[in-house]
Structures are given as structure tokens and as C-alpha cells.
Amino acid sequence: MALSFRICSSSPLICRATLSNGDNSRNYHTTDAAFIRRAADLSEMSAGLTSPHPNFGCVIATSSGKVAGEGYLYAQGTKPAEALAVEAAGEFSRGATAYLNMEPGDCHGDHTAVSALVQAGIERVVVGIRHPLQHLRGSAIRELRSHGIEVNVLGEDFESKVLEDARKSCLLVNAPLIHRACSRVPFSVLKYAMTLDGKIAASSGHAAWISSKLSRTRVFELRGGSDAVIVGGNTVRQDDPRLTARHGQGHTPTRIVMTQSLDLPEKANLWDVSEVSTIVVTQRGARKSFQKLLASKGVEVVEFDMLNPREVMEYFHLRGYLSILWECGGTLAASAISSSVIHKVVAFVAPKIIGGSKAPSPVGDLGMVEMTQALNLIDVCYEQVGPDMLVSGFLQPIPDLLPVIPSEDATVEIDPSVDPFEPSIIFFYKTWDLYGSFSNFSPHPIRMPYGEENDDYMTWSSVEHYYQVPHNSPCKMVSCSFKTT
Numbered sequence: 029m030a031l032s033f034r035i036c037s038s039s040p041l042i043c044r045a046t047l048s049n050g051d052n053s054r055n056y057h058t059t060d061a062a063f064i065r066r067a068a069d070l071s072e073m074s075a076g077l078t079s080p081h082p083n084f085g086c087v088i089a090t091s092s093g094k095v096a097g098e099g100y101l102y103a104q105g106t107k108p109a110e111a112l113a114v115e116a117a118g119e120f121s122r123g124a125t126a127y128l129n130m131e132p133g134d135c136h137g138d139h140t141a142v143s144a145l146v147q148a149g150i151e152r153v154v155v156g157i158r159h160p161l162q163h164l165r166g167s168a169i170r171e172l173r174s175h176g177i178e179v180n181v182l183g184e185d186f187e188s189k190v191l192e193d194a195r196k197s198c199l200l201v202n203a204p205l206i207h208r209a210c211s212r213v214p215f216s217v218l219k220y221a222m223t224l225d226g227k228i229a230a231s232s233g234h235a236a237w238i239s240s241k242l243s244r245t246r247v248f249e250l251r252g253g254s255d256a257v258i259v260g261g262n263t264v265r266q267d268d269p270r271l272t273a274r275h276g277q278g279h280t281p282t283r284i285v286m287t288q289s290l291d292l293p294e295k296a297n298l299w300d301v302s303e304v305s306t307i308v309v310t311q312r313g314a315r316k317s318f319q320k321l322l323a324s325k326g327v328e329v330v331e332f333d334m335l336n337p338r339e340v341m342e343y344f345h346l347r348g349y350l351s352i353l354w355e356c357g358g359t360l361a362a363s364a365i366s367s368s369v370i371h372k373v374v375a376f377v378a379p380k381i382i383g384g385s386k387a388p389s390p391v392g393d394l395g396m397v398e399m400t401q402a403l404n405l406i407d408v409c410y411e412q413v414g415p416d417m418l419v420s421g422f423l424q425p426i427p428d429l430l431p432v433i434p435s436e437d438a439t440v441e442i443d444p445s446v447d448p449f450e451p452s453i454i455f456f457y458k459t460w461d462l463y464g465s466f467s468n469f470s471p472h473p474i475r476m477p478y479g480e481e482n483d484d485y486m487t488w489s490s491v492e493h494y495y496q497v498p499h500n501s502p503c504k505m506v507s508c509s510f511k512t513t
């Protein structure tokens with residue numbers, strides 16, 4: 029059975045989906061699957077810009093299978109995909125079906141997405157996946173149903189191979205958020221370019237360039253879709269990289285350098301933070317004078333008692349980072365894989381041979397001695413990019429939301445033996461949780477009275493800014509009158 033999209037320019041309808049042969053229920057599933065996939069594709073158009081929110085896409089289709097309107101969330105804080113789609117569809121929304129790659133995050137009293145669908149007269153909503161965050165999960169679906177709208181969730185209300193594939197595309201476009209919901213580290217992708225004989229540089233360390241220009245543009249896109257790019261100290265010394273996204277649009281990720289020695293050059297492209305910030309993570313106490321030099325250039329230095337990929341990733345998870353692109357050499361890559369923080373691998377293989385028994389390879393020592401120990405990638409994809417072959421796959425599967433996160437109605441205590449009010453346990457607010465505005469890293473400002481008898485108020489950009497105020501400052505907290513905006 030085939031589904032085709034035909035462009036129609038004479039009306040606000042964008043295109044028409046037509047089905048050929050097959051029985052009705054299969055047609056029904058195929059249509060739903062195709063529109064859900066389209067919603068997932070749309071949602072990915074703003075990858076990197078919506079973080080820490082998910083990528084949302086919405087397609088409004090009439091009962092005759094015509095697309096009446098489409099929308100996707102452009103960036104954090106902009107109009108929801110659902111509102112844009114019903115605006116585009118206009119009167120065609122009445123009685124239509126809305127396809128959403130993900131249940132809307134009906135967050136902190138903001139009902140814009142649900143209201144837009146209800147007010148537009150949508151009759152049925154098909155949802156690819158429920159919202160992965162526990163406190164948002166199920167609320168929008170319940171709200172829509174309370175307005176008499178039929179809501180179908182893929183994998184819950186009906187199942188078939190074609191719908192399962194569509195659901196998978198919804199999991200893929202929001203893999204970073206789903207990992208956030210289920211683990212304590214950001215979603216990490218290890219990317220490298222290697223020659224056909226498996227080298228990521230010549231034995232001299234020279235690596236510019238292995239992959240083609242077209243492949244490197246794809247890398248810029250990957251960077252643009254990530255919250256941060258990370259390299260090891262040796263890559264900074266060898267390559268003096270910029271690590272910017274230069275594909276001409278969108279977001280540029282934070283650059284992170286992981287170095288134990290802090291033995292880095294005084295001048296480097298990464299120390300130019302005029303357009304993008306750089307964070308250097310290092311061992312506590314390493315080269316204090318160099319730390320000062322970096323700070324004077326505007327580079328943030330974060331010291332760790334135990335500098336290893338897991339500690340570093342847990343730290344960036346707490347800072348709200350959703351996705352990290354590892355562009356390091358084999359030494360750090362091996363350490364990151366061994367620490368189980370790499371979820372996906374993206375390799376550009378160039379049809380070149382450089383040779384050299386000492387030339388570096390993409391992954392250093394993992395301590396494996398037999399081929400049976402090799403890590404097998406799953407969901408592997410192959411794509412030709414110019415002269416190169418792009419091979420990608422997952423080292424860890426995307427957690428399946430169905431069994432891992434129960435719906436809000438069926439929520440049970442994860443560990444009933446842990447009492448959240450036990451005094452010895454400290455719980456930190458996270459930006460994406462309920463009351464996330466109290467997190468140190470939330471961008472919400474806080475406002476405090478300046479003194480006991482003074483009507484003046486001081487405002488700090490975030491809780492972290494407030495924390496940085498010296499304890500003996502007259503600005504210190506005198507009463508607990510938090511006002512978050």
C-alpha cells in the first residue's frame with residue numbers, strides 16, 4: 029500500500045494524502061502513521077532551538093485526508109505547534125484530526141496548546157507518544173478528553189507495524205528528552221570522521237580533513253542540534269578547533285573541553301567567547317594560574333574531584349543540558365564509552381587510506397580481548413554523503429516509554445522506602461521539574477527585599493546569581509518572599 033502527498037496550491041490546504049488499495053483499518057493505520065511521521069519530521073525542524081523543551085510538531089488533517097495546516101515549535105517560549113497549525117488550517121480545523129508527535133507539555137498552568145485545539149473544533153487527536161516527564165504525563169490527554177475530543181495514543185489505543193514505526197520516529201526526534209526522563213545524564217552522540225583504514229588522523233596528528241565538505245556541513249547541523257560539543261585536551265592542542273555550527277542557521281552549542289592537566293595553549297580559538305561560550309572542566313587544583321587566565325578571557329572553568337565522563341555528564345544534566353555531541357579523539361571516546369555515557373555513534377567513513385601503525389583510531393582501549401565482546405550497534409543506518417559513507421546507530425536503545433514510565437493515573441512510588449522528607453536526603457529542583465524555577469540553573473529571575481525596613485528590591489537573573497552574592501552582603505535574604513516570573 030502506498031501513501032502519497034500531492035501539493036495543492038489553490039486553497040489553504042497544503043497537500044492531500046491518498047491511499048491506494050488495502051482494507052479500511054489498514055488504510056486508517058497507514059494514514060495515521062503517515063501524518064504522525066510528518067508531525068515528527070516537522071518537529072525536528074527546530075532541533076537545538078527548543079531545548080530544554082521537546083521538539084513539537086502538529087499536522088491538522090481533514091476527514092478526507094487533506095492536510096489543512098501544519099506547525100512546529102520554533103524555539104523555547106514561542107507559540108505552540110498546535111496553535112500555529114490550527115491558525116494555518118483556519119475553518120478547516122472544525123471536525124478535523126490533529127496529529128501530534130508528542131503530548132503537549134501543559135506546563136505550569138499554560139494551556140495554550142490544548143485550548144487552541146479545543147477552540148478550533150478539532151474532533152480527534154492522535155498522539156505519537158505521551159509526554160515523557162512524569163509531572164506532565166497524561167495531563168493534556170486528560171484535558172482534551174474532558175472536552176469530548178477523541179484521543180488515540182499510538183501503542184496504547186491501537187497497534188500495528190506501521191504505527192509502531194511511526195511511534196519510533198516520535199521517540200527518535202525527542203530521544204534527548206526521553207533519556208532525561210529516565211537517566212541522570214544527557215543524551216550523548218559520539219561523532220568521528222575516519223579513513224577507510226580506520227584512522228582519525230595521520231600519525232603526525234594532522235586530521236584536516238578526512239571527510240568531505242558536504243559531510244562537514246552535516247556535522248555543523250549536528251552541532252546546531254546539540255546543546256554542547258565536547259572535546260579532550262589533546263584535540264585542542266592538535267587541532268585548535270572552533271567547534272561552531274556554521275551551516276548558516278539556528279543555534280550554536282556551548283563548547284566543552286575536558287582536560288586533567290589543564291596543559292592547554294594560551295591562545296586558542298575556543299578561548300574566543302565573543303559568540304559562543306566555552307566551559308573547561310578539569311581536575312580540582314589543576315594549574316590555578318591558567319584557570320585565572322581562562323577566567324580573564326571569559327572562559328568558565330569547573331573543577332571536579334573526580335574528572336571522568338560520568339561525573340561530567342551528571343553535572344551537565346543538572347545544568348539542564350539535554351544533548352551532547354562528543355567530537356573528541358579515541359582516548360576520551362574510549363573513556364566515555366567505558367563509562368556508558370555514549371548513547372549513539374555517528375561515523376563518517378571517507379574512501380581514503382592513510383596507513384601508519386601509530387595513527388590514532390576513533391576509539392582507544394576498551395579492555396576487550398575477544399571479538400565476541402564487541403559492542404553491537406542497534407538500529408543502524410547507512411547513508412551516502414558525497415563521497416563518504418555515514419554510518420550511525422545506537423549503543424543503548426532509546427528507553428521505551430510504555431513500560432518505563434507509567435501514565436500519571438497509574439503512577440506508583442519508584443522506591444517507597446525513600447521518604448523525600450527524610451532530613452539526610454537533599455533534593456535539588458531541576459529546571460524541567462515542577463517548581464523548576466527554583467533550580468539554580470533556571471533562567472527565572474528572583475526578587476528580594478534589599479533590607480529589613482527598606483522598600484527597595486533587588487533582582488537577580490536566577491537563583492544561582494543570588495547564591496553568588498557574598499554571605500555578608502546587605503543584599504542577603506531577609507525574608508522568604510520569592511516571586512518567580
Ligand SMILES: NC(=O)C1=CN([C@@H]2O[C@H](COP(=O)(O)OP(=O)(O)OC[C@H]3O[C@@H](n4cnc5c(N)ncnc54)[C@H](OP(=O)(O)O)[C@@H]3O)[C@@H](O)[C@H]2O)C=CC1
Nearest residue numbers: 220221233235260261262287288289356357358359360363
Ligand atoms: N577525525 C576526527 O573525527 C577527529 C580526529 N581527532 C584527532 O585525534 C587526535 C587526538 O586524539 P586523542 O589524543 O585521543 O584526543 P582526545 O580528544 O581524546 O583528548 C584526550 C585528552 O582528553 C583529556 N581527558 C580528560 N579526562 C579524560 C578521561 N577521563 N579519559 C581520557 N581523556 C581525558 C586529557 O586531556 P589532558 O591531556 O589535557 O589532561 C586527554 O589527554 C588528534 O590528532 C586529532 O586531530 C580528534 C577528534 C576528532
Ligand SMILES: Nc1c(N[C@@H]2O[C@H](COP(=O)(O)O)[C@@H](O)[C@H]2O)[nH]c(=O)[nH]c1=O
Nearest residue numbers: 221235237238239267269270271272355
Ligand atoms: N578531522 C575531521 C573532524 N575533526 C573534528 O572537527 C574539529 C574541527 O572543527 P572546526 O574547527 O569547527 O572545523 C576537530 O577538532 C575534530 O573534533 N571532523 C570531521 O567531521 N571531519 C574531519 O575530517
